[in-house]
Amino acid sequence: MEKEQYFGVSVSPLNYEEIISDLSSRMARNEKSTIIAVNPEKVITAEKNEELRELINSATYQIPDGIGILLASKMKRGNINSRVTGVDMMDRLLKFAADEGHRVFLYGAKPEVVQKASEKIKEKYPEIIIAGIQDGYEKDEEVVVNKINEAKADLLFVAMGSPRQELWIRKHMGHLHPKVYQGVGGSFDVFAGHVKRAPAFYRKFGLEWLYRLMKEPKRLKRQLALPKFLIKLFFAK
Numbered sequence: 174m175e176k177e178q179y180f181g182v183s184v185s186p187l188n189y190e191e192i193i194s195d196l197s198s199r200m201a202r203n204e205k206s207t208i209i210a211v212n213p214e215k216v217i218t219a220e221k222n223e224e225l226r227e228l229i230n231s232a233t234y235q236i237p238d239g240i241g242i243l244l245a246s247k248m249k250r251g252n253i254n255s256r257v258t259g260v261d262m263m264d265r266l267l268k269f270a271a272d273e274g275h276r277v278f279l280y281g282a283k284p285e286v287v288q289k290a291s292e293k294i295k296e297k298y299p300e301i302i303i304a305g306i307q308d309g310y311e312k313d314e315e316v317v318v319n320k321i322n323e324a325k326a327d328l329l330f331v332a333m334g335s336p337r338q339e340l341w342i343r344k345h346m347g348h349l350h351p352k353v354y355q356g357v358g359g360s361f362d363v364f365a366g367h368v369k370r371a372p373a374f375y376r377k378f379g380l381e382w383l384y385r386l387m388k389e390p391k392r393l394k395r396q397l398a399l400p401k402f403l404i405k406l407f408f409a410k
């Protein structure tokens with residue numbers, strides 16, 4: 174798998190199915206895998222922050238979350254031709270876990286959010302084994318690590334925002350049981366139904382950013398990372 178580079182940050186060109194098939198073989202070989210979402214905002218921050226860049230680049234899969242990386246790949250005639258969003262990746266992995274009998278652990282978000290997310294996931298995939306849940310406000314890291322290991326989870330989703338969740342994963346992965354680790358930001362809030370995703374129309378045309386901007390105008394500052402990133406990339410050619 175040849176990764177693409179944007180200002181020193183690697184991005185995996187694989188789509189959902191390719192990632193799951195690759196992951197599945199890695200699980201069979203007892204190898205651990207990590208998934209991290211990449212967007213223009215992160216690339217711009219990581220360009221100047223070596224630690225963040227190294228954290229992203231050391232993941233197994235850096236998924237192109239959002240339209241920005243997709244446009245960048247088109248501009249550079251790369252091979253990324255679809256978005257792989259964090260929340261959809263998690264959904265595919267839940268289905269995969271339910272189909273294959275892998276055990277899932279949800280760690281992060283507020284207690285009522287992770288509880289509700291777990292119930293909704295069970296409704297959606299009745300076969301799924303949710304081996305355990307833990308909210309993201311437990312201070313004692315040892316307690317969390319033991320809970321995950323005792324649950325014998327195979328897939329761990331950590332929802333504590335970026336890069337906090339990724340730093341947590343890197344720190345503890347060596348002594349954790351799961352084989353698959355994904356940092357999923359606010360995704361438990363989405364599964365719980367507390368945060369609505371953009372309607373299908375916006376998603377289909379890659380306009381999720383516009384919908385979110387209309388709902389939350391203060392996102393403008395964060396979203397300006399997208400044009401800034403594309404302009405920078407254009408002149409870097």
Ligand code: UDP
Pocket residue numbers: 281282283286308309310332333334335357358359360361362
């Ligand atoms: N959160 C947490 N523990 C903390 C701080 C935050 O579990 O100490 C959770 C918070 O409840 C929310 C998520 O992390 O569910 C934050 O998601 P955010 O939207 O900030 O992440 P992003 O998707 O922007 O990375």
